[in-house]
Amino acid sequence: MASLALGLVLTWRTSRVVNFAHAAMGTYLAYAYFEFRDRGDLVLPFLGLPERVHLPEWMTVAGLMAFGSGVHPHWDKALAEELRTRLDLPADTTEDQLAARLVGLNDDKGVSGVILMTPLPKAARLVSMVVLLCTMTLAGSFHAT
Numbered sequence: 001m002a003s004l005a006l007g008l009v010l011t012w013r014t015s016r017v018v019n020f021a022h023a024a025m026g027t028y029l030a031y032a033y034f035e036f037r038d039r040g041d042l043v044l045p046f047l048g049l050p051e052r053v054h055l056p057e058w059m060t061v062a063g064l065m066a067f068g069s070g071v072h073p074h075w076d077k078a079l080a081e082e083l084r085t086r087l088d089l090p091a092d093t094t095e096d097q098l099a100a101r102l103v104g105l106n107d108d109k110g111v112s113g114v115i116l117m118t119p120l121p122k123a124a125r126l127v128s129m130v131v132l133l134c135t136m137t138l139a140g141s142f143h144a145t
Contacts, residue, residue: 038091093121099132106136 008022032043041052056063065084069075089101098121105111116133120126 034091089121091121093124095121095124095128098124098129102129102132102136 008019011017011019011022028043028045035041035043035052036055039054041054043052044050062084065080069077069080089098093101102114102116105114114133114136116129120129
């Protein structure tokens with residue numbers, strides 16, 4: 001996502017043209033991320049290739065973290081697992097659970113900001129979450145994909 005934002009800024013700064021294709025790329029990345037997280041499938045939007053490919057078990061978030069622990073010299077396995085379990089957001093999360101998670105992040109002294117990205121879980125209303133985010137003391141932003 002950061003590279004998309006950087007590309008948008010660079011395009012604007014150099015040509016004074018807003019490239020709306022960045023929105024399409026961001027949408028695809030969000031969709032691909034959620035499919036990968038929920039089903040372990042890589043979604044391929046290319047003609048001539050399968051629509052989706054189920055990735056091997058080691059390519060899940062936990063599998064990639066295990067790979068990272070083997071190649072990164074200062075990998076903290078306990079911290080990585082704690083962050084993975086703390087920040088995971090199942091698709092069936094209710095609005096109250098999401099609000100409680102945001103309040104918990106707001107109260108956590110180790111968190112300086114939060115980005116609320118769509119799509120939210122089906123049970124959560126976007127307006128309620130944005131209003132809650134606006135009342136918090138941490139730096140927050142809303143990012144629609």
